Amino acid sequence: MNKLVYVVDDDEIFHFIIKKMLDQEADNVVVTSFLCAEEALEHLTSPTQPLLPSLIILDMNMQRMNGWDFIEAFRDIKPSLQQPIPIIMCSSSIDVRDMQKVQRTPELMAYITKPLDANKMKVIGEFL
Template sequence: MANTNKVVYVIDDDEIFHFIVKKMFGLQGWDVVVNSFLSAEDAIEDLGSFAELPCLIILDMNMQRMNGWDFIEAYRELKQRTQQDVPIIMCSSSMNIQDMEKVKRTPELMAYITKPLDRSKMKVIEEYL
């Protein structure tokens, strides 16, 4: 069971996905605040403000302008300043083997889950809360 006041960032350009994530978190009974970002740029800006860092980031791979990989590049620079690591789970509808291999080679990424979310994928998320 997650502790109170935990914040999870969901970075995805699909508003329906944000709705589903919040619904799934609610169904799990997790006391977690979900901050939704429809663009990676907005999330980086928020992280850069040195507000309290989230306990987890759920990141979409394919977004307009700045995609998930671009976000990770920007996040690495931020991480050096904050000296804190936030686990990132990449979430995508892509089943591309190259993408999955790239995830394994990316130290910031703890896991790769495919859409749509289901109970087993929520268990993966729970491991990092």
């Protein structure tokens, strides 16, 4: 059975790279790309959405709605979802305050810095 992964990031090049790396890392993974967080939230709450993602890979810094805003909105819809969905935050930020905030955010399973490499892909693979 295919596993659905949402990639929420405003960088189209990142979408291309992570799709290639996920194809190499895991079997039966289908990636759905969202260039804005609002669109991903709409998909999660859509009554016509038959399959929930097994994992969300979320960028921290995006236009309009950033990763932290997404988490806030996700908390509101989480009780209505039929299954828990782990979220991995992926960002170029190496700010200690961001990493501390990740540790205080129960929805986030991991924090990965860009650029991706084989070790970081292994962390993602653990949640698939």
